[in-house]
Amino acid sequence: MTDKGLQYTEDYTTDFDPQSYLEIFEEPNPNTTRGLQTSLNLTAFHHAYASGIIKGKTLLDIGTGPSILSLISAAKHCDNIFLSEFCPRNRELLKQWHHGSLKSHFEKSIEFVLKLEGKSDIDVPERATSIRDKILGILHCDIRNENPFSPNFLSSVDIITSSFCLETVATDLASYEGCARNVVGMLKPGGCLVMVGSLGGTYYTVGEKTFRCFGMSIDELKSTWQKVGIEIISWYAVTRPEIEPEFTDIDGCYCMVGKKVPETL
Numbered sequence: 001m002t003d004k005g006l007q008y009t010e011d012y013t014t015d016f017d018p019q020s021y022l023e024i025f026e027e028p029n030p031n032t033t034r035g036l037q038t039s040l041n042l043t044a045f046h047h048a049y050a051s052g053i054i055k056g057k058t059l060l061d062i063g064t065g066p067s068i069l070s071l072i073s074a075a076k077h078c079d080n081i082f083l084s085e086f087c088p089r090n091r092e093l094l095k096q097w098h099h100g101s102l103k104s105h106f107e108k109s110i111e112f113v114l115k116l117e118g119k120s121d122i123d124v125p126e127r128a129t130s131i132r133d134k135i136l137g138i139l140h141c142d143i144r145n146e147n148p149f150s151p152n153f154l155s156s157v158d159i160i161t162s163s164f165c166l167e168t169v170a171t172d173l174a175s176y177e178g179c180a181r182n183v184v185g186m187l188k189p190g191g192c193l194v195m196v197g198s199l200g201g202t203y204y205t206v207g208e209k210t211f212r213c214f215g216m217s218i219d220e221l222k223s224t225w226q227k228v229g230i231e232i233i234s235w236y237a238v239t240r241p242e243i244e245p246e247f248t249d250i251d252g253c254y255c256m257v258g259k260k261v262p263e264t265l
Contacts, residue, residue: 013086018066018093020207024247027108037253040238041163042069042109044196044255046116049073053233053257054192056158058082062143062183063165066090068097068106070161070196071131072113078159081134084141084148094138143169143179148186156188163196170214173224181228189262193230194255197221199237201250215250222256230258 028042029035048054050073059078061070064085071081085091096102110128111121141148143166160183170176187193201215216224222232237254 013088015209016087016089016211017207017209018087018090021066022105024206028112038069038109039112040253041196042072042113043116044236044253045070045073045161045163045194046113047236048194048234048255048257049077050117051234051257054159054194056191058157059159059161060084060154060157060186062141062148062160062162062186063168064090064094064138065164066093068094068131069109070163070194072106072110072127073117074159074161074194075127075131075134079134080136081131082137082139082154082157083135084139086140086142088140091138091140098132098135098138100132143182144175146182146185148182154186156186157191158188159192159194160187161194164198166195167198167201167213167215168211172214173216173220176214176216177224177228180224184228184230184260187260189260191260193225193258193260195225195258196253196255198248198250199252199254201248204248204250213250218254221254225256225258229261231261233257233259 027035028039030039055077057078058080059074060082062084064070064083075081083094085094093102097105106128107124110124114121114123114127139149139152139154147153162183166176166179169179198213198215199218201213203210203212218237222235225232234257235254237252239252
């Protein structure tokens with residue numbers, strides 16, 4: 001696909017439709033291609049936290065989007081949660097869910113994770129309440145800035161999670177490294193980073209809009225994160241499901257767990 005007609009970072013404020021996104025990714029389902037992608041993402045987060053490595057008081061999720069999928073496994077391992085997102089419509093949807101006014105979203109995903117944990121689906125409301133109770137803020141964030149929350153400020157945190165965010169912002173290796181360095185700058189020395197993202201690829205489609213992304217190889221990703229001060233603890237990658245080519249051209253997905261090297265500033 002050529003660059004003509006592709007949407008870029010600034011276009012998310014006007015052209016990203018959270019409802020269309022949720023229609024694509026809302027429910028995990030191993031029997032459908034897009035549902036399988038959601039299942040893989042949830043499973044990756046589950047295994048990352050089941051390792052017992054990731055613990056801390058405060059968690060920051062970067063580029064949350066219109067979804068809480070990255071929080072379902074994480075909520076048991078922290079006391080406080082901050083969500084951050086560039087797109088105002090996504091922040092509004094997250095606020096609606098946080099306040100309890102957004103109905104019939106994320107229950108199937110929570111149920112899926114609880115089954116991975118060996119728990120009953122009757123615990124779904126309890127897990128949803130636990131996540132809501134721990135959310136202290138839903139913030140505007142632009143990871144292209146050294147202070148992503150400018151003009152506001154957030155103290156460094158114990159855990160950072162992010163899924164399919166940096167590759168939608170970066171335009172080349174240098175800009176990805178810059179964003180990665182800004183992410184690491186928000187993490188306490190020794191703090192944990194959990195990243196889920198795409199391998200390869202140049203675009204993905206939500207509704208009627210196609211957004212560009214900067215896909216990288218495994219070697220490029222590992223090298224970049226190590227360069228900005230992350231010690232990689234675990235790495236898991238899968239080939240993408242056979243999704244329609246008009247939807248995306250990514251090669252696969254990965255989940256990385258790392259720790260910030262203490263001497264990194």
